[in-house]
Amino acid sequence: MAIQWYPGHMHKARKQLAEVLPKIDVLVELRDARIPASSSNPNLIELRSEKPALIVLTKTDLADPALTDTWRAHFEAEGESVLLIGNDSRANAETLPDRVRALLGGRRQDIPVTIAIVGIPNVGKSTLINQLAGRQIARTGDEPAVTQRQQRVSLNAGLSLLDTPGLLWGNIDNHASGYRLAVTGAIKNTAIDHAEVALFAIEALDALYPGRLAKRYNLSGTDATGTLLTPIETLEAIGARRGCLVRGGTVHLERAATILLTDLRSGLLDRYTLETPDMLEAEHLITLERNAEREAKKAARLAARKTKRRRS
Numbered sequence: 332m333a334i335q336w337y338p339g340h341m342h343k344a345r346k347q348l349a350e351v352l353p354k355i356d357v358l359v360e361l362r363d364a365r366i367p368a369s370s371s372n373p374n375l376i377e378l379r380s381e382k383p384a385l386i387v388l389t390k391t392d393l394a395d396p397a398l399t400d401t402w403r404a405h406f407e408a409e410g411e412s413v414l415l416i417g418n419d420s421r422a423n424a425e426t427l428p429d430r431v432r433a434l435l436g437g438r439r440q441d442i443p444v445t446i447a448i449v450g451i452p453n454v455g456k457s458t459l460i461n462q463l464a465g466r467q468i469a470r471t472g473d474e475p476a477v478t479q480r481q482q483r484v485s486l487n488a489g490l491s492l493l494d495t496p497g498l499l500w501g502n503i504d505n506h507a508s509g510y511r512l513a514v515t516g517a518i519k520n521t522a523i524d525h526a527e528v529a530l531f532a533i534e535a536l537d538a539l540y541p542g543r544l545a546k547r548y549n550l551s552g553t554d555a556t557g558t559l560l561t562p563i564e565t566l567e568a569i570g571a572r573r574g575c576l577v578r579g580g581t582v583h584l585e586r587a588a589t590i591l592l593t594d595l596r597s598g599l600l601d602r603y604t605l606e607t608p609d610m611l612e613a614e615h616l617i618t619l620e621r622n623a624e625r626e627a628k629k630a631a632r633l634a635a636r637k638t639k640r641r642r643s
């Protein structure tokens with residue numbers, strides 16, 4: 332099932348962002364380095380239009396360094412300016428004011444600059460603002476939708492920063508992107524089926540980082556006949572190892588899934604990136620095909636209804 336989470340406050344926040352946009356000099360869009368394409372909000376690309384923008388890949392300390400390089404090169408080849416920030420490289424954030432002024436053609440230091448910090452929920456917007464402000468001015472937290480309204484913060488260097496609520500979009504039509512957003516913690520826990528998301532994560536990790544789950548949870552990785560475990564068997568094996576058993580010895584899948592997702596989000600499963608530019612290109616074609624099929628079915632239904640009406 333496709334994952335969707337677009338609560339009322341996000342719809343309102345999107346409208347409010349559009350309203351303040353004329354007063355913004357530069358948009359700084361934060362994307363999660365573990366899912367650099369899936370965390371790119373199409374609504375922001377639309378809103379941005381011709382406005383100068385800087386892409387910040389955050390949480391690089393949790394992402395696969397080789398794939399972070401690949402994605403940086405990919406975005407730069409598309410003409411974007413990219414900055415990498417992680418808990419292992421927070422000093423990079425200090426270069427943000429200069430990067431922004433460079434985007435404005437080297438605007439003089441004494442002319443004020445207003446920057447909107449935007450991006451998906453839980454990507455690290457408020458954390459970045461606190462770092463640049465040098466004090467805890469914006470509320471942060473390890474769950475999505477901590478910030479629910481805009482907050483303006485003025486810095487000494489003539490910079491004004493706007494913290495904004497995390498934004499998703501109404502129709503996440505690449506289903507894999509929806510799951511990746513859920514795995515990495517951008518979707519509220521109550522809006523997802525943990526077992527379903529964990530099964531997606533297992534399949535993705537097995538494809539990109541074979542053997543990692545077996546190593547972390549001390550699993551053999553194969554069944555008695557030597558056949559590789561399926562995702563559901565892997566989840567059951569993780570649950571059995573972690574004592575998620577219910578009466579009769581069956582595994583409580585939801586509990587096993589929650590353990591796996593918590594480990595994945597906190598970096599206990601080592602650094603990973605869940606997508607490559609090639610994967611996204613292939614998925615884009617699948618999405619286009621699915622959308623075309625849906626439109627064709629809709630058109631056929633409408634035509635059939637018209638014919639029926641004409642006959643009666």
Ligand SMILES: Nc1nc2c(ncn2[C@@H]2O[C@H](COP(=O)(O)OP(=O)(O)OP(=O)(O)O)[C@@H](O)[C@H]2O)c(=O)[nH]1
Pocket residue numbers: 389390391392393416417418451452453454455456457458459470471472473474475476477478479495496497498
């Ligand atoms: N590992 C890691 N964690 C980070 C990084 N940046 C932020 N975090 C953590 O990510 C969580 C979310 O950070 P916030 O700054 O609240 O995220 P936000 O984008 O403002 O989230 P919303 O307001 O909900 O949209 C917090 O637990 C932060 O400590 C980073 O670079 N690396």
Ligand SMILES: [Mg+2]
Pocket residue numbers: 456457458470471477478495496497
């Ligand atoms: Mg915030």
